[in-house]
Amino acid sequence: MEIRVAIVDDHKMLVESLSKLINDSGTTRITAAYYDLQSCRLGLSNALPDVLLLDIGLPDGDGVDFCAEIIKIYPTLKILILTSYKEFNIAKRALHNGALGYILKNSMSEEVFAGIKSVSKGEQFLCEEIDILLKNKKNEDIVWLSNREKEILLYIADGYTTKEIANLIFRDSETVKSYRKHLLIKLNAKNTAELVKKGYEMKLM
Amino acid sequence: MEIRVAIVDDHKMLVESLSKLINDSGTTRITAAYYDLQSCRLGLSNALPDVLLLDIGLPDGDGVDFCAEIIKIYPTLKILILTSYKEFNIAKRALHNGALGYILKNSMSEEVFAGIKSVSKGEQFLCEEIDILLKNKKNEDIVWLSNREKEILLYIADGYTTKEIANLIFRDSETVKSYRKHLLIKLNAKNTAELVKKGYEMKLM
């Protein structure tokens, strides 16, 4: 039986050309294409595919968070991440949030076919690079930030000082100071500069 | 006469599918596909296409710098940037460095066909979003960093302090301090945190 696949990616160019490639295969069919998360939410409520090909850096949200959101509503949906993010913390969080597969965009298209087939049967599928990455860092913990921590990290990256952030969130400077310390420890950063870098890399803001 | 196009992009998936799409068009033909800059350098010296479809974030270098490098060797080559970077400073630098067109990956594939046709005739081609961006910020200056400035910015983002950087580059702390001040002014950042953020956004490191 034909596998029904929906794709969410803001790179219309890739969606177009990859859809064509997949549809020509016979065993698999692209039943829907979305360029953002909101239209995907609406689309899924109308027709649920077997597999969701999901990008991470979408214009209106984060694919990693979207995994957790959507798997709660559709627990049988198989999510296959298709992205160019190759950071441990991103891949690990995506899988933890309910994704069943993870493929990098620098893979060949055969990988996508193999991935779709695997996850549709309920089997995990990782492209080689990610598989190696996860094995090498299997003892590394996932970094999770609370909403408050994310909020403060964003303000820091925007150049606000401790005092300014305290005013913005109506809290004491000591509170913000405390958050900064925790952020440095959590992201294993030596100082604010590295904190911002790692925040970017881990896509935590 | 058929337009010969080479493509450089580390997203093999896109290269594969887009090549197929372009080759099916008839008027245009993909004569070569590269996944990194080094193989592109070698390939171009063997056979020069009319148009080079060039990504910016390549594994072994920066497409923006590559423009300047390659246009010196092949002044007649028409470079058409195909990327997802939508920052003013990146697009502006690419065009300044010799690119003749700039298309975002969230454009439809028709845009690529139109772009290839335009630049092959020597006409500039910008996708709508970039065209609007450049018009809105036409009075904004391009930010250029010297090699030393880039080097120091990288060290800053890696969490090194002024003193540590001074030791690493065998210079006085005062020298590094001076560079930090200049970097803050050039990137219009309030402090180090914002400096790192803007460095990332502008892809200056």
Next chain:
DNA sequence: TTGTCAATCACCCAAAAGGGGGAATATGGG
């Protein structure tokens, strides 16, 4: 109930960054 953890606030002191000046040398293009 107990324990964990997010979130809040506190004090002390050292280190680093930021902001204002200024200046010398070299280098490369017009």
Next chain:
DNA sequence: CCCATATTCCCCCTTTTGGGTGATTGACAA
């Protein structure tokens, strides 16, 4: 040769950050 710019170094002083070591509340889960 001149000018702009990159690169280097100097002094002053204020603000911000970083490191240590706490405490209290409330929520949620085992």
